[in-house]
Amino acid sequence: MASGSPWTAQLAVREPSAWPAFLTENSGLPGPRANLALLHDVALAAGPAEIEALLHDGGEYPVMCAAAALALRAQDPLDAAHARSLATDGRWRVREGVATGLQLLGNSDLGALIETVGVWVDDPNPLVMRAAIAAICEPRLLRTPNGAAAALDCCRRATAHLVGIPASVRRSDDVRTLRQALGYCWSIAVAADPAAGLSMFQALDTTDPDVAWIVRENQRKKRLAALL
Template sequence: MKESPNLPATLQQQMNNRDQWPVLTHDMLQKSGLPGPRANLALAGSFASLCAKPDVTEDAWELITAWAQIPESEAAAGDPQEFLVFCAVWACGAHYAHGAAGRRSQAEGFLRAAMNDARWRIREAAAMGLQSIGEYDFVLLKQLLEGWRAGSTLLEQRAFVAALAHPPLLKPEPNVLYCLEVADGIMEGIGRETSRSADPEHFRVLSKGLEYSLSVFAARLPEPGFAMLRKYAESRDARLMKIVKSNLGKSRLTKKYPVEVAELLQVLTTG
């Protein structure tokens, strides 16, 4: 959907004027793309980008926090109301690097709640919010994740790898090494016996995230990336081997590193 070039200014005016909130809400719902297979990401991105600055007004922040707290009972998956939550969560990430301590604390709470949400779009909004933080300041994103990694849920771990598997974040080599470190820790956690009692649906979501993200990291930094894939190809843990096999099927690896891929596929099949 092509948006008007005047959209950002219109959105900004409506966000800052409480009297315009009903009009803004109506327009967002009408243009949400929901119900349907695709939400209006262009509109959501425009909304989030308006929050990527320090001078977000108190009125605008109140609107964002109100939308972020709309419960699933009022905004079920696929309902246009879900789009408001999606936009608000992404906006929290966009504003995080620019916000004062109080707003950062609020944003962290909304992002973490969204990571654990039953609705996949809201979980995706959390990952996109983290990406917004990392695009502005990867060190800040790293500090945030380091505070969350210990004791993180499976759904939070999925958000971590989904956020990090974002090409704009992977240009500096140290960033990629950090991503591999995070992914390795999550894979090790899966290999521990205690993980077998985890919620099956939560594990499925985490596994799906790992089944593509490892290849993103390995494509950017193949030597340590393939070393990690080999480690888990040799694990003989069926869940870890499935994750490795899925990554080895991604074109970003098969086209550039066919020899390495073939070698690891042999490891998976022969043990």
């Protein structure tokens, strides 16, 4: 699964053991943005040996790339389980790698992505739920009725799970990360299918303070404000 970019050509001539150092050197880190073009090409080109080398290295960017590669292969149960575990990593870039890899899966097989996020969104870990909604709530993946419906369904289910979390746990970092994602994902999902999405969004129970926050944050997004 190669993209044909210059990065892919450079990766192809390197042994798996050389990938971590090469990726670290070209990661763009430390800096405000990681090298996402390279991340995408690694996810597409990496095989089991390369993924193992990146995970063994343990550096933030190599593991981010490994997370994307594993998530892209989420149709394989073992790779899906490993990607799901990396969705709970303490490093936010690694978690983003998982969401990016799932989106790359959606590029080639939207049905497989929908099936995956449909399972992940019911995971008891808020960070796995967050990976599910962040992955499916990508505008380019919501151009079909199935994609748009899946995004709305994941937002609805993740919000319901959030409401079910005891108040004593709501202030944990993991739950706040889920809430932050819901604070923008709803607007993306609703904009993709306003006919179904607006009524679903407007039915959210804002007597819950976290749901009220989610609603306010999404109402500030231009894509949703124009519809409202």
